[in-house]
Amino acid sequence: MERKLRIGIIGTGGIAGAHMHGYAQFEDVEVVAGADIVPGKARDFLDRHELTEAEAFESAAEMLANVELDGVSVCTYNTTHAECAIAALEAGVHVLCEKPMSFTLQEGVDMVRASRKSGKMLTIGFQPRYDYMRQKVDDIIGSGALGKVYYIQSGGGRRRGIPAGTFVDASKAGYGCLGDIGCYSIDECLHAVGYPKPLTVSAMATNHFGTNPKYWPDPENFQVDDFSVAFVRLEGDITFVFKQSWAMHADSLGDTLWLGTEGGIKILNSPTKRADLPSRVMYFTDVNGMHTDSFVLPSYPFNAYARPQFDNIFDQKMRAFCDAILEGGPAPVPGEEILMNQAICDGIYRSAMLGREVVIDIPEI
Numbered sequence: 001m002e003r004k005l006r007i008g009i010i011g012t013g014g015i016a017g018a019h020m021h022g023y024a025q026f027e028d029v030e031v032v033a034g035a036d037i038v039p040g041k042a043r044d045f046l047d048r049h050e051l052t053e054a055e056a057f058e059s060a061a062e063m064l065a066n067v068e069l070d071g072v073s074v075c076t077y078n079t080t081h082a083e084c085a086i087a088a089l090e091a092g093v094h095v096l097c098e099k100p101m102s103f104t105l106q107e108g109v110d111m112v113r114a115s116r117k118s119g120k121m122l123t124i125g126f127q128p129r130y131d132y133m134r135q136k137v138d139d140i141i142g143s144g145a146l147g148k149v150y151y152i153q154s155g156g157g158r159r160r161g162i163p164a165g166t167f168v169d170a171s172k173a174g175y176g177c178l179g180d181i182g183c184y185s186i187d188e189c190l191h192a193v194g195y196p197k198p199l200t201v202s203a204m205a206t207n208h209f210g211t212n213p214k215y216w217p218d219p220e221n222f223q224v225d226d227f228s229v230a231f232v233r234l235e236g237d238i239t240f241v242f243k244q245s246w247a248m249h250a251d252s253l254g255d256t257l258w259l260g261t262e263g264g265i266k267i268l269n270s271p272t273k274r275a276d277l278p279s280r281v282m283y284f285t286d287v288n289g290m291h292t293d294s295f296v297l298p299s300y301p302f303n304a305y306a307r308p309q310f311d312n313i314f315d316q317k318m319r320a321f322c323d324a325i326l327e328g329g330p331a332p333v334p335g336e337e338i339l340m341n342q343a344i345c346d347g348i349y350r351s352a353m354l355g356r357e358v359v360i361d362i363p364e365i
C-alpha cells in the first residue's frame with residue numbers, strides 16, 4: 001500500500017474521540033500525533049486509543065514543527081480554533097476545524113486568508129451535511145422547486161440540554177447555545193439556498209436557565225447564552241428568522257421552514273407532532289389551484305444497496321476530509337462558505353450585547 005495519510009489532532013478533549021473513531025477505521029490513514037495544552041492529556045488520549053507510537057505534544061506549534069503531517073483536526077474549544085487552524089495552515093497542513101468556525105468574524109476571515117495564502121484546505125466540521133434526509137432537502141430546494149425563496153426560519157431547539165465543561169465558560173466557548181447548536185441551524189437553513197450574504201442582524205440572547213440553580217448546578221459560573229433569537233436580512237430580499245435554545249419550557253421552537261413563490265418545505269420538529277407521520281419533511285405546493293401537500297420520504301431510486309458507505313455522519317466527515325486531501329480538494333465544507341455562518345453568529349452576538357440592530361460587514365479576503 002502507498003504511504004498512509006498522516007493526521008494530527010489538536011485538542012484531545014471530548015470531540016477528539018469522535019475524530020479518532022473515524023480515522024481509526026480508515027486503512028489509508030494513520031493518526032501520528034496529538035497536542036493538548038493540558039500536560040499529559042494528549043499522551044493519555046493517544047494511549048487510550050492504542051496509539052503508543054504516536055507522538056504527544058503540549059502545544060500545536062511544537063507538534064507542527066516536529067512531525068510531518070498531511071492534515072490536522074482542530075478539536076480545541078471555540079476561542080482557540082483560529083490560532084490553531086492558522087498555525088497548521090501556515091505550516092502547510094490541511095485543516096478540518098470543528099464548529100463553530102471561530103468566535104469572532106475577524107478570526108474566521110484570518111483563517112480563510114491563511115488557507116488562501118498557503119494553498120491548503122480549510123474545511124469546517126458540520127457533520128449534519130452527511131445526513132441523508134438533510135441532503136434530500138438540500139436537493140429539493142437546490143432544484144428550484146420552491147421558486148424564489150423569500151423567507152427561512154430555523155426551528156427545533158433543546159428543552160433541557162445545557163452541556164457541561166468548557167461549553168459554558170465564555171473565555172473558552174465564546175458563545176453558548178448560539179455557537180454550540182445555533183451554527184448548525186444556520187447551516188441547515190442557509191446552505192440549501194447557497195448562503196446568501198447577511199446584511200443586518202437584530203438579536204436578543206438570554207440565560208434564564210443556566211443562571212437558575214433549579215435548572216443548572218453551577219449558576220455562578222454560567223457565562224454564556226442559553227437562548228437566542230434573531231431577525232436577519234439576507235442579500236436577495238430574503239428574511240431569515242433564527243432561534244435556538246439549550247433549555248426552555250416547550251418541546252420545540254417550531255418547524256424549520258423555507259417559503260418560496262412556487263412551494264414550501266417544512267421540517268417538523270415537535271416530537272409529539274411527528275410521532276405517527278411517515279416523514280419529518282413536508283413539501284407544499286399548488287397544482288392547478290389545489291393545495292397539494294406531500295411527505296418527503298427516503299428513496300433509493302435504482303439500487304437498494306446504494307446507501308452511504310458509512311452510516312455514522314461523524315465518520316463520513318473525517319472520510320470526506322481525507323478524500324479531499326488525497327484527491328486534491330475541494331474542501332467538503334469550505335471555510336469561505338462558512339464565513340457567512342460566522343458573520344451571522346458574530347452579528348447575533350454583537351447585536352444582543354448592544355441591544356440594537358447591527359450591520360454585517362464582511363472584510364474582503
Ligand SMILES: NC(=O)c1ccc[n+]([C@@H]2O[C@H](COP(=O)([O-])OP(=O)(O)OC[C@H]3O[C@@H](n4cnc5c(N)ncnc54)[C@H](O)[C@@H]3O)[C@@H](O)[C@H]2O)c1
Pocket residue numbers: 010011012013014015016035036037038041058059060075076077078080084098099100125127165166179180
Ligand atoms: N461536531 C460536533 O458534534 C461537536 C460536538 C462537541 C463539540 N464540538 C466542538 O469541538 C470543540 C471542542 O469541544 P470539546 O467538547 O471536545 O471540548 P473540550 O474542552 O473537551 O476539549 C478541548 C480541548 O482542547 C484543548 N485546547 C484548548 N486550546 C488548545 C490549544 N491552543 N492547543 C492545544 N489544545 C488546546 C483543551 O485543553 C481541551 O483538552 C468545540 O469547538 C465544540 O464546539 C463539536
